[in-house]
Amino acid sequence: MFPFRIPIRDWISAAVDYLSTQFSVVFDSISNLVLFLVDNFKDGLLTLHPLVLIVVLGLITYRMAGWATAGVAVAGLFIVENIGLWVAFNETLALVLSAEVFVIAFGLPLGIFAAGSDRFNGIIRPLLDFMQTMPAFVYLIPAIMFFGLGLVPGVIATFVFAIPPLIRLTNLGIRQVPKELIEASDAFGATRAQKLFKVQMPVALPTVMAGVNQSIMLGLSMVVIAAMIGAGGLGAEVLRGIQRLEVGQGFEAGLAVVILAVILDRITAGFGQIKKPQ
């Protein structure tokens, strides 16, 4: 239609090149931090004998979700070990946990800030809405632009994809703290920090934990997708199954993902309901 092609790709390349050279220190530090986290989680999980980890995860699941779920979790973990997906399983777990560390580190303060400022909430809300309407793999594109291929962009994309529910629910939880509780604290002469840590956060905790739960589940789904850009783990096994049309292998990897999903979901769903020991 036109005699020329709009050079979007050239602009973008130029911009990304410019940014990644200008801010190479920033991107490098982020990369290193992500690698550090993932490696430590992975090493930590894999140095344990599988049996030990199975028992530990089983106990945590029992504490959070009761016998039945703990039974399912332990059986699932034995199956994963048995079908030779133990390492991939723990890689994925390490990726999810690393991404979640970033999600919590940024999501909580942003949520708290949004709860305290209607203006900031007004800005961030449509942004979060927009982020949630985007298909998951769209997040991979900017991530690979700045971090290349591998697990680092995978974790970064996962972080971006998984953070909205935590911000949203932290904000919501704090805003839902009854006005009188805040007034009661103020009447005693509570400072802002005292209100936050002694009243708002503890009262909002179940809602915040629902946010953590949702973000972990979103994170898990993203980590599997991130295998497309070389993040490894169970996602890579699924992908391999699909690419080679090996239905059985793909199914096994998928089953391991489901087992991980069940365990993470049940454990984090239980967080919100914990009472202080009597």
Next chain:
Amino acid sequence: MSKIEIKNVSKIFGPKPERAFKMLEQGIPKNEVQAKTGLVVGVYDISIEIEKGEVFVIMGLSGSGKSTLQRLLNRLHEPTRGEIIIDGKDITKMDHNELIHFRRKAFSGMVFQNFAILPHRTVMGNVEFGLEIHGVDKEKRRKRAQEVIEIVGLQGYENSFPSELSGGMQQRVGLARGLAVDADILLMDEAFSALDPLIRREMQDELLELQSRMKKTIVFVTHDLDEAFKLGDRIAILKDGVMVQMGTAEEIITNPVDDYVTAFVEGLDRTGVFTAGTIMQPVKATAHVNDGLHTILHRIRRAGLSSMLLVDSQRILHGYLKAGEVAEEVKKESVDEKKKPHHSLIHSPETVHPDTHLTEVINLYSESTGPIAVVNDNNKLLGVIVRGAIIAALSKGYKPEDNGYTEQTGTEEKVS
């Protein structure tokens, strides 16, 4: 110096409140101001002095500005105009840090209708809360919390969570949280309104009992006149953000300033408000300790009474005589007219103090057969309680003047 001085305080919600003031100064009411400017009048131009140790009640219909006025006292709401002076300090001039410091020093927190206690903390943790905010160390606050838990009768529930307690017990936690703090002013906003009537009355009684020992300065918000009159040493009645009347229960009942107050007063359960002093009747006739039996019988017959109180020249009460017994005695000993009644004829009547509440008077009345005498601390006879007066007091629209009684005529009533 009063504990709390509220000087011409107003609170207007919304931007550019001057617009509302202009209209309010011309006497335009709250709803019109709101319709024209969109500004909400919380309270307008209120001045009150609250004394140390007083239970001061703020009363009015929903939306009349009670909570707003109360929240101005610790600056949970910033006053738009006026001064609030507590312990001699103008709190409206304090900066944020001074205010936090002052709240810790002067306020025993707030008690709310919906309890507003922390769901994630035990009873102990909740009662400790105020002390924790004040930075009291753990051991000390445990000890103090335990004391207060016992005062409000929650011992044994220290480790229970709020969700395991009834409403009444949750409100005890709310109250204990305030009492644990060693500060004078306690703010209570509809604190008992969510409780069912029996528990509610029990809590009111307990509050009064606690108050008689602790002597806090309590500012109590309620929409219930019975509660207001039961608890309040003085009551301020708000209407549309304006204070329409302030005074003691009796002042308000006997002299409601307008229809709004009258409407409130008409819905009242009067037994808690009226006292023996308000409803007592002047003593029409008495017998003197030096009177002989015949004289006494004569007096009794002339007055048409079934019994007669016996006093001395100082009007000190010595007892009462029954008409039938006196007549019998006179028949027996017709010889000696001057003979004074034998002590077996002199019975001791039920006596009450003028401040005794009508509720108690009614109880006495239903139990006793003889007269009920109203006496002062020196046992001087001030008046009597007659059945008719009790019934009159219980009926609506009653004013003490209606029975022609005033304090003077009561004490100076001549022996007829």
